[in-house]
Amino acid sequence: ARAHGRLKGIALIDEATTDAELDRLDAAGVRGFRANLVAKIGVQFDAAKKLAARVKRLNWHVQFLLDVEDFPDLDHVLGDFPVEVVIDHMGRPDTQLGTDAPGFQALIRLLKSGRGWSKLSAPYRTSREPFPHADISPFAHALVAAAPDRLVWGSDWPHVMLGAAMPNDGDLCDQLAVWAPDAATRAKILVDNPARLYGFT
Numbered sequence: 001a002r003a004h005g006r007l008k009g010i011a012l013i014d015e016a017t018t019d020a021e022l023d024r025l026d027a028a029g030v031r032g033f034r035a036n037l038v039a040k041i042g043v044q045f046d047a048a049k050k051l052a053a054r055v056k057r058l059n060w061h062v063q064f065l066l067d068v069e070d071f072p073d074l075d076h077v078l079g080d081f082p083v084e085v086v087i088d089h090m091g092r093p094d095t096q097l098g099t100d101a102p103g104f105q106a107l108i109r110l111l112k113s114g115r116g117w118s119k120l121s122a123p124y125r126t127s128r129e130p131f132p133h134a135d136i137s138p139f140a141h142a143l144v145a146a147a148p149d150r151l152v153w154g155s156d157w158p159h160v161m162l163g164a165a166m167p168n169d170g171d172l173c174d175q176l177a178v179w180a181p182d183a184a185t186r187a188k189i190l191v192d193n194p195a196r197l198y199g200f201t
Helices: 019-028 045-058 074-079 102-112 137-146 169-179 183-198
Strands: 009-011 030-036 061-065 085-087 116-120 151-153
Touching (some): 019 030, 019 045, 030 045, 085 102, 102 116, 116 137, 116 183, 137 169, 151 183, 169 183
Parallel strands (some): 009 030, 116 151
């Protein structure tokens, strides 16, 4: 709130959150709420859909942490959500299944539909290889090729609930140049797309 629009945020809310509190969060710069379907903490799918209907008037979105291969029909499951959705960490793809896996292809369809976004973030969460996590690059390349206007980048700092060595944030940032070699595409992912998604003016 003290940043006067320079910062935006995603909230953790639940069904007990009042409309007055939602309005307060919105005025402070919050632009969505998160649902963690992996750790199964906080609101889950049904509650998220009810909350989405309540925050539609604020033009918020719902940010989902999920494993795309648990949702081979992800584009249908989320396509009629009351608000747009953001899928964290490229959907945490299963690198052994490849980019043609049903859930990952459903994610691409969701992005192409204009109802969804994805974050290019946290390759170390699902990679089976050390940095530079080459097994994740095909998934990032597929998303960039399919829907460059529906992607944003994230560092995943401060890297909570991490059992492995702490990643270097500079390395993670540099990795975007591998995933999106074209400077104009990177400008979309780093500047233009988040400006639209989070309402920066």
